[in-house]
Amino acid sequence: MSWINRVRNALPFMAKKETTAETLWHKCPSCAEMIFIKEWEDNLSVCPRCDHHGRIGPAERFEQILDAGFILLPTPQVQEDPLKFRDSKRYPDRIKAARAATGDQDALINARGAIDDVPLVMGVQNFAYLGGSMGMGVGAAFIQGVNEAIARKCPYVIFTAAGGARMQEGILSLMQMPRSTVAIRKLHAAGLPYIVVLTDPTTGGVTASYAMLGDIQIAEPNALIGFAGQRVIESTIREKLPDGFQRAEYLLEHGMLDMVVHRSDLRDTLARVIGYLAPRAAA
Structure with a gap:
């Protein structure tokens, strides 16, 4: 010193x-x-x-979007470290550090609440928790959110932010892609809306599954959205990609998104969209 x-x-x-x-x-x-x-x-x-637009966690997102009085759903319990994975650190040590840093039990947190008195269930991924990676806990939380929405007969809204599947859980993390897809089909079979808000960054297996299956696809400005990284794609196709590739505005221009919405307008936009898709619930 x-x-x-x-x-x-x-x-x-x-x-x-x-x-x-x-x-x-x-x-x-x-x-x-x-x-x-x-x-x-x-x-x-x-x-x-x-x-x-800075990256924010579930606590801030719930406060910004939902009416006062929302209730957090309990984090589903799953087997931790099923593969006994270790790289430079033991996987349980990484989980402990992520929980200490964020205060969350896993990378996806659900809450039930309302926007302008219209009920919904809302999930938020936290990129600060191991890069928002999709493991068994995230898959279980996604299914929990869908089931809660079906039970309450209301829309499910999810805010995605992830670096993809969680490598420490191997094939078990990839299994969450078809599991979440089946859950979305159950939501649609119940006649309920599924709305996705993509935030920076949303990549990998999350993009390849539930992040791109919404009835309405919304993104925050300049959010990074893609599957593989830009350098990987360029080295594979041996071409230079255009400026702004994999950014929200580029995807909107090319038909992969429905709208790009500033954070200050997200609450009003979601209220309007839910009113269009679930008029009975909004009445």
């Missing part, structure tokens, strides 16, 4: 450098501007300078 830091820490009336940096300012990852943290939070974690 340098002498100036020792002096700073010894003086009670001086704020510690790390505390000031963490609690007062946020550095935008897009434009690198330093933003007063209260301004950042008041603007829904969207940069007021360049309009970059």
Whole structure:
């Protein structure tokens, strides 16, 4: 520790450098501007300078979208570390660290609530939890959300954010792709809407399954959406991909999305879409 830091820490009336940096300012990852943290939070974690949409977790998303009084659904219990996987760390150690960092039990959290008094079940993936990766826990939570929506006869809305399937669970993680697809068919058989909001980033097996099967596909501005990475695709086809490839606006232009919606407009947009797709519930 340098002498100036020792002096700073010894003086009670001086704020510690790390505390000031963490609690007062946020550095935008897009434009690198330093933003007063209260301004950042008041603007829904969207940069007021360049309009970059920051990544947020389930707690913030539920607060922004749902009416007050929503109820979190219990996290489904699944077998942890079924393959006894270890790379540079043991898989259980990675799970413990992710839970400590996020406060969530897994990467997908569901809540039942309402938007403008119209009931719905809403799921949110947390990219901060092991990259939002899809494992057995995420698959079980997705099915839980669908079953809850069927029981309550209301739409299921999911906010996706994932790097794909969870490698530590191997083939068991890939099995969640057909499981989630079957669950969506059950939701449709019950005549209930399934709405997807894709956030940055949504990639891999999540994109190849439930993230692209919505009745309505919405995305936040400039969200990265794709299956394989851009460099992998370029090296495979030996061509340079166009600017903005795999970004929300490019996908909207090419017919893969229905709309790109600013975070400040998401709540009103979802209320309107649910009113169109489930008029009886909205009445």
